[in-house]
Amino acid sequence: MSERIRMVITVKAYPAISNKYGEVVCVAGIRIDVEPYSWVRLWPVPFRELHFDQRFSKYDIIEIEVDSSTDSRPESVRPNLDSLQILQGKRLPPGGPWPKRRPVVEPLLIDSMCQLQQQQRVDGTSLGVFRPAEVTDLVIEDDTDEWKPGQSGKASQSSLFFPNKGVLEKIPCRFKYRYRCSDPQCRGHEQSIVDWEIAESYRNWRSRYPDEATLRAKIKQKYFEQMCDPKRDTAFFAGNMHLHPEAFLILGVFWPMKI
Ligand SMILES: [Zn+2]
CATH class of the missing domain: 2.40.50 (OB fold (Dihydrolipoamide Acetyltransferase, E2P))
Structure with missing residues:
Protein backbone atom coordinates (compact mmCIF):
# COMPACT_ATOMS: atom_id res chain seq x y z
CA MET A 1 0.00 0.00 0.00
CA SER A 2 1.33 3.39 -0.98
CA GLU A 3 1.88 6.17 1.56
CA ARG A 4 3.52 9.57 1.49
CA ILE A 5 6.27 10.00 4.09
CA ARG A 6 8.46 12.86 5.28
CA MET A 7 12.06 12.07 6.16
CA VAL A 8 15.47 13.59 6.87
CA ILE A 9 18.19 12.07 4.69
CA THR A 10 21.09 10.99 6.91
CA VAL A 11 22.91 8.54 4.68
CA LYS A 12 23.84 8.46 1.01
CA ALA A 13 26.33 5.78 -0.01
CA TYR A 14 28.54 5.74 -3.08
CA PRO A 15 26.71 4.05 -5.98
CA ALA A 16 27.02 0.31 -6.23
CA ILE A 17 26.17 -1.98 -9.10
CA SER A 18 23.26 -4.31 -8.53
CA ASN A 19 22.78 -7.16 -10.97
CA LYS A 20 19.05 -6.68 -10.77
CA TYR A 21 18.74 -2.88 -10.74
CA GLY A 22 21.93 -1.58 -12.32
CA GLU A 23 23.56 1.42 -10.64
CA VAL A 24 21.90 2.11 -7.31
CA VAL A 25 22.57 4.04 -4.15
CA CYS A 26 21.75 3.09 -0.58
CA VAL A 27 19.77 5.98 0.85
CA ALA A 28 18.51 5.99 4.41
CA GLY A 29 17.18 8.46 6.86
CA ILE A 30 14.79 9.17 9.65
CA ARG A 31 11.03 9.49 9.32
CA ILE A 32 9.91 12.62 11.13
CA ASP A 33 6.20 12.29 10.34
CA VAL A 34 5.75 9.50 12.89
CA GLU A 35 6.21 9.30 16.66
CA PRO A 36 8.67 8.04 17.71
CA TYR A 37 10.95 8.85 14.76
CA SER A 38 12.01 5.75 12.87
CA TRP A 39 14.53 4.53 10.33
CA VAL A 40 13.66 4.20 6.69
CA ARG A 41 15.72 2.96 3.76
CA LEU A 42 14.79 3.87 0.18
CA TRP A 43 15.68 1.01 -2.13
CA PRO A 44 16.52 1.05 -4.94
CA VAL A 45 17.48 4.63 -5.83
CA PRO A 46 19.28 5.15 -9.17
CA PHE A 47 20.49 8.49 -7.83
CA ARG A 48 22.38 9.71 -10.88
CA GLU A 49 19.22 9.32 -12.97
CA LEU A 50 17.19 11.66 -10.79
CA HIS A 51 16.27 15.04 -12.17
CA PHE A 52 18.65 17.73 -10.94
CA ASP A 53 15.99 19.32 -8.74
CA GLN A 54 15.43 15.94 -7.07
CA ARG A 55 19.06 15.25 -6.20
CA PHE A 56 18.90 15.60 -2.47
CA SER A 57 21.83 16.08 -0.09
CA LYS A 58 22.32 14.73 3.40
CA TYR A 59 20.10 16.51 5.93
CA ASP A 60 17.64 17.62 3.28
CA ILE A 61 14.04 16.99 4.28
CA ILE A 62 12.12 15.21 1.56
CA GLU A 63 8.61 13.95 0.99
CA ILE A 64 8.07 10.88 -1.11
CA GLU A 65 5.49 8.20 -1.82
CA VAL A 66 6.64 4.73 -0.89
CA ASP A 67 5.39 1.16 -1.16
CA SER A 68 6.30 -1.91 0.78
CA SER A 69 9.53 -3.40 -0.48
CA THR A 70 10.57 -6.82 -1.69
CA ASP A 71 13.81 -6.26 0.22
CA SER A 72 13.50 -8.37 3.38
CA ARG A 73 15.07 -5.73 5.65
CA PRO A 74 12.30 -4.30 7.83
CA GLU A 75 13.20 -0.62 7.35
CA SER A 76 13.22 -0.79 3.55
CA VAL A 77 10.54 0.74 1.36
CA ARG A 78 10.28 1.06 -2.38
CA PRO A 79 10.29 4.72 -3.43
CA ASN A 80 8.14 6.20 -6.17
CA LEU A 81 10.84 8.56 -7.40
CA ASP A 82 8.49 10.63 -9.55
CA SER A 83 6.85 11.77 -6.31
CA LEU A 84 10.11 12.85 -4.64
CA GLN A 85 10.04 16.44 -3.46
CA ILE A 86 12.81 18.24 -1.57
CA LEU A 87 11.28 20.70 0.90
CA GLN A 88 12.97 23.94 -0.04
CA GLY A 89 14.62 25.91 2.73
CA LYS A 90 14.18 23.04 5.20
CA ARG A 91 17.64 21.49 5.06
CA LEU A 92 18.99 20.99 8.58
CA PRO A 93 22.19 23.07 8.81
CA PRO A 94 25.27 21.96 10.83
CA GLY A 95 26.68 24.84 12.91
CA GLY A 96 28.99 24.00 15.84
CA PRO A 97 27.23 21.37 17.94
CA TRP A 98 24.61 20.72 15.24
CA PRO A 99 21.62 21.88 17.30
CA LYS A 100 19.10 21.26 14.49
CA ARG A 101 20.36 17.78 13.66
ZN1 LIG B 1 31.48 -4.03 19.45
Whole structure:
Protein backbone atom coordinates (compact mmCIF):
# COMPACT_ATOMS: atom_id res chain seq x y z
CA MET A 1 0.00 0.00 0.00
CA SER A 2 1.33 3.39 -0.98
CA GLU A 3 1.88 6.17 1.56
CA ARG A 4 3.52 9.57 1.49
CA ILE A 5 6.27 10.00 4.09
CA ARG A 6 8.46 12.86 5.28
CA MET A 7 12.06 12.07 6.16
CA VAL A 8 15.47 13.59 6.87
CA ILE A 9 18.19 12.07 4.69
CA THR A 10 21.09 10.99 6.91
CA VAL A 11 22.91 8.54 4.68
CA LYS A 12 23.84 8.46 1.01
CA ALA A 13 26.33 5.78 -0.01
CA TYR A 14 28.54 5.74 -3.08
CA PRO A 15 26.71 4.05 -5.98
CA ALA A 16 27.02 0.31 -6.23
CA ILE A 17 26.17 -1.98 -9.10
CA SER A 18 23.26 -4.31 -8.53
CA ASN A 19 22.78 -7.16 -10.97
CA LYS A 20 19.05 -6.68 -10.77
CA TYR A 21 18.74 -2.88 -10.74
CA GLY A 22 21.93 -1.58 -12.32
CA GLU A 23 23.56 1.42 -10.64
CA VAL A 24 21.90 2.11 -7.31
CA VAL A 25 22.57 4.04 -4.15
CA CYS A 26 21.75 3.09 -0.58
CA VAL A 27 19.77 5.98 0.85
CA ALA A 28 18.51 5.99 4.41
CA GLY A 29 17.18 8.46 6.86
CA ILE A 30 14.79 9.17 9.65
CA ARG A 31 11.03 9.49 9.32
CA ILE A 32 9.91 12.62 11.13
CA ASP A 33 6.20 12.29 10.34
CA VAL A 34 5.75 9.50 12.89
CA GLU A 35 6.21 9.30 16.66
CA PRO A 36 8.67 8.04 17.71
CA TYR A 37 10.95 8.85 14.76
CA SER A 38 12.01 5.75 12.87
CA TRP A 39 14.53 4.53 10.33
CA VAL A 40 13.66 4.20 6.69
CA ARG A 41 15.72 2.96 3.76
CA LEU A 42 14.79 3.87 0.18
CA TRP A 43 15.68 1.01 -2.13
CA PRO A 44 16.52 1.05 -4.94
CA VAL A 45 17.48 4.63 -5.83
CA PRO A 46 19.28 5.15 -9.17
CA PHE A 47 20.49 8.49 -7.83
CA ARG A 48 22.38 9.71 -10.88
CA GLU A 49 19.22 9.32 -12.97
CA LEU A 50 17.19 11.66 -10.79
CA HIS A 51 16.27 15.04 -12.17
CA PHE A 52 18.65 17.73 -10.94
CA ASP A 53 15.99 19.32 -8.74
CA GLN A 54 15.43 15.94 -7.07
CA ARG A 55 19.06 15.25 -6.20
CA PHE A 56 18.90 15.60 -2.47
CA SER A 57 21.83 16.08 -0.09
CA LYS A 58 22.32 14.73 3.40
CA TYR A 59 20.10 16.51 5.93
CA ASP A 60 17.64 17.62 3.28
CA ILE A 61 14.04 16.99 4.28
CA ILE A 62 12.12 15.21 1.56
CA GLU A 63 8.61 13.95 0.99
CA ILE A 64 8.07 10.88 -1.11
CA GLU A 65 5.49 8.20 -1.82
CA VAL A 66 6.64 4.73 -0.89
CA ASP A 67 5.39 1.16 -1.16
CA SER A 68 6.30 -1.91 0.78
CA SER A 69 9.53 -3.40 -0.48
CA THR A 70 10.57 -6.82 -1.69
CA ASP A 71 13.81 -6.26 0.22
CA SER A 72 13.50 -8.37 3.38
CA ARG A 73 15.07 -5.73 5.65
CA PRO A 74 12.30 -4.30 7.83
CA GLU A 75 13.20 -0.62 7.35
CA SER A 76 13.22 -0.79 3.55
CA VAL A 77 10.54 0.74 1.36
CA ARG A 78 10.28 1.06 -2.38
CA PRO A 79 10.29 4.72 -3.43
CA ASN A 80 8.14 6.20 -6.17
CA LEU A 81 10.84 8.56 -7.40
CA ASP A 82 8.49 10.63 -9.55
CA SER A 83 6.85 11.77 -6.31
CA LEU A 84 10.11 12.85 -4.64
CA GLN A 85 10.04 16.44 -3.46
CA ILE A 86 12.81 18.24 -1.57
CA LEU A 87 11.28 20.70 0.90
CA GLN A 88 12.97 23.94 -0.04
CA GLY A 89 14.62 25.91 2.73
CA LYS A 90 14.18 23.04 5.20
CA ARG A 91 17.64 21.49 5.06
CA LEU A 92 18.99 20.99 8.58
CA PRO A 93 22.19 23.07 8.81
CA PRO A 94 25.27 21.96 10.83
CA GLY A 95 26.68 24.84 12.91
CA GLY A 96 28.99 24.00 15.84
CA PRO A 97 27.23 21.37 17.94
CA TRP A 98 24.61 20.72 15.24
CA PRO A 99 21.62 21.88 17.30
CA LYS A 100 19.10 21.26 14.49
CA ARG A 101 20.36 17.78 13.66
CA ARG A 102 20.75 16.36 17.15
CA PRO A 103 17.01 16.30 17.97
CA VAL A 104 16.41 14.15 14.88
CA VAL A 105 19.34 11.74 15.19
CA GLU A 106 19.94 11.37 18.92
CA PRO A 107 16.57 9.79 19.79
CA LEU A 108 17.64 6.84 17.63
CA LEU A 109 21.04 6.34 19.30
CA ILE A 110 21.64 2.81 20.51
CA ASP A 111 24.46 1.64 22.76
CA SER A 112 26.82 -0.06 20.39
CA MET A 113 27.62 -1.91 17.17
CA CYS A 114 27.60 -5.19 19.09
CA GLN A 115 24.05 -4.39 20.21
CA LEU A 116 22.99 -3.68 16.63
CA GLN A 117 24.41 -7.02 15.48
CA GLN A 118 22.52 -8.84 18.26
CA GLN A 119 19.32 -7.02 17.35
CA GLN A 120 19.80 -7.96 13.70
CA ARG A 121 19.85 -11.64 14.66
CA VAL A 122 16.64 -11.25 16.67
CA ASP A 123 14.40 -9.18 14.39
CA GLY A 124 16.36 -8.30 11.27
CA THR A 125 17.11 -4.69 12.31
CA SER A 126 19.41 -3.39 9.60
CA LEU A 127 20.06 0.29 10.42
CA GLY A 128 21.36 2.01 13.51
CA VAL A 129 23.40 4.85 14.93
CA PHE A 130 25.75 4.61 17.91
CA ARG A 131 28.75 6.34 19.44
CA PRO A 132 31.92 4.26 19.10
CA ALA A 133 33.89 4.03 22.35
CA GLU A 134 37.24 4.55 20.65
CA VAL A 135 38.10 4.93 16.98
CA THR A 136 41.69 3.77 16.57
CA ASP A 137 42.30 4.16 12.83
CA LEU A 138 41.02 4.81 9.34
CA VAL A 139 42.66 2.15 7.20
CA ILE A 140 42.95 2.87 3.49
CA GLU A 141 43.54 -0.26 1.43
CA ASP A 142 44.14 -0.66 -2.27
CA ASP A 143 41.11 -2.02 -4.05
CA THR A 144 42.21 -2.94 -7.53
CA ASP A 145 39.25 -5.25 -8.17
CA GLU A 146 37.35 -4.29 -11.22
CA TRP A 147 33.56 -4.26 -11.05
CA LYS A 148 32.53 -7.91 -10.84
CA PRO A 149 31.88 -9.85 -14.08
CA GLY A 150 28.73 -8.59 -15.71
CA GLN A 151 28.91 -5.31 -13.81
CA SER A 152 31.49 -3.35 -15.74
CA GLY A 153 29.18 -3.11 -18.73
CA LYS A 154 26.42 -1.75 -16.55
CA ALA A 155 28.73 0.70 -14.83
CA SER A 156 29.75 2.27 -18.09
CA GLN A 157 26.49 1.90 -19.92
CA SER A 158 24.54 5.08 -20.33
CA SER A 159 20.88 4.37 -20.00
CA LEU A 160 18.55 5.21 -22.81
CA PHE A 161 17.07 8.17 -21.00
CA PHE A 162 20.24 9.48 -19.36
CA PRO A 163 22.85 9.33 -22.10
CA ASN A 164 25.11 11.90 -20.46
CA LYS A 165 25.34 10.71 -16.90
CA GLY A 166 28.92 9.55 -17.41
CA VAL A 167 30.76 6.47 -16.31
CA LEU A 168 30.63 5.60 -12.66
CA GLU A 169 34.20 5.61 -11.42
CA LYS A 170 35.44 2.69 -9.36
CA ILE A 171 37.42 4.19 -6.47
CA PRO A 172 40.75 2.32 -6.31
CA CYS A 173 40.79 2.02 -2.54
CA ARG A 174 38.63 0.98 0.39
CA PHE A 175 38.27 3.02 3.57
CA LYS A 176 37.73 1.17 6.83
CA TYR A 177 37.19 2.37 10.35
CA ARG A 178 38.87 0.35 13.06
CA TYR A 179 37.21 0.89 16.42
CA ARG A 180 35.91 -0.56 19.62
CA CYS A 181 32.28 -0.13 20.56
CA SER A 182 31.05 0.40 24.08
CA ASP A 183 29.83 -3.15 24.64
CA PRO A 184 31.98 -4.64 27.43
CA GLN A 185 32.37 -7.86 25.41
CA CYS A 186 33.43 -6.02 22.24
CA ARG A 187 36.37 -7.57 20.45
CA GLY A 188 36.72 -4.63 18.08
CA HIS A 189 35.35 -3.86 14.63
CA GLU A 190 36.81 -3.05 11.26
CA GLN A 191 34.14 -1.94 8.82
CA SER A 192 34.18 -0.16 5.49
CA ILE A 193 32.85 3.37 5.30
CA VAL A 194 30.83 3.69 2.09
CA ASP A 195 29.60 7.28 2.39
CA TRP A 196 29.43 8.99 -1.00
CA GLU A 197 31.21 11.95 0.57
CA ILE A 198 34.49 10.13 1.23
CA ALA A 199 34.59 8.85 -2.35
CA GLU A 200 33.93 12.39 -3.59
CA SER A 201 36.73 13.74 -1.40
CA TYR A 202 39.04 11.21 -2.99
CA ARG A 203 37.96 12.18 -6.51
CA ASN A 204 37.90 15.91 -5.96
CA TRP A 205 41.11 16.27 -3.98
CA ARG A 206 43.20 14.37 -6.53
CA SER A 207 43.90 17.49 -8.54
CA ARG A 208 45.09 19.32 -5.41
CA TYR A 209 47.17 16.38 -4.11
CA PRO A 210 48.35 14.43 -7.16
CA ASP A 211 50.67 12.37 -4.99
CA GLU A 212 48.65 9.34 -3.81
CA ALA A 213 50.29 9.15 -0.37
CA THR A 214 49.52 12.83 0.33
CA LEU A 215 45.96 12.40 -0.91
CA ARG A 216 45.40 9.48 1.45
CA ALA A 217 46.98 11.38 4.33
CA LYS A 218 44.55 14.27 3.70
CA ILE A 219 41.57 11.88 3.64
CA LYS A 220 42.75 10.42 6.91
CA GLN A 221 43.23 13.87 8.40
CA LYS A 222 39.59 14.77 7.74
CA TYR A 223 37.76 11.47 8.21
CA PHE A 224 39.80 10.20 11.15
CA GLU A 225 41.64 12.98 12.98
CA GLN A 226 39.00 15.66 12.53
CA MET A 227 35.72 13.71 12.48
CA CYS A 228 36.69 11.26 15.24
CA ASP A 229 38.38 13.86 17.45
CA PRO A 230 37.54 13.47 21.16
CA LYS A 231 36.20 17.05 21.05
CA ARG A 232 33.30 15.76 18.95
CA ASP A 233 30.28 13.64 19.78
CA THR A 234 31.11 11.28 16.95
CA ALA A 235 28.52 8.67 16.04
CA PHE A 236 28.48 6.13 13.21
CA PHE A 237 25.48 5.41 11.02
CA ALA A 238 25.58 1.71 10.22
CA GLY A 239 23.61 -0.57 7.96
CA ASN A 240 23.89 -4.11 6.70
CA MET A 241 24.22 -5.53 3.23
CA HIS A 242 21.19 -6.77 1.36
CA LEU A 243 22.67 -10.17 0.52
CA HIS A 244 24.84 -10.49 3.64
CA PRO A 245 22.63 -9.33 6.50
CA GLU A 246 25.21 -10.23 9.14
CA ALA A 247 27.75 -7.85 7.57
CA PHE A 248 27.46 -4.21 8.62
CA LEU A 249 29.04 -1.20 6.97
CA ILE A 250 29.53 2.34 8.21
CA LEU A 251 27.23 4.43 6.05
CA GLY A 252 28.21 7.84 7.39
CA VAL A 253 29.50 9.79 10.34
CA PHE A 254 27.68 12.20 12.65
CA TRP A 255 30.33 14.51 14.07
CA PRO A 256 29.04 17.61 15.87
CA MET A 257 31.22 19.48 18.33
CA LYS A 258 30.53 18.45 21.91
CA ILE A 259 28.17 20.77 23.71
ZN1 LIG B 1 31.48 -4.03 19.45
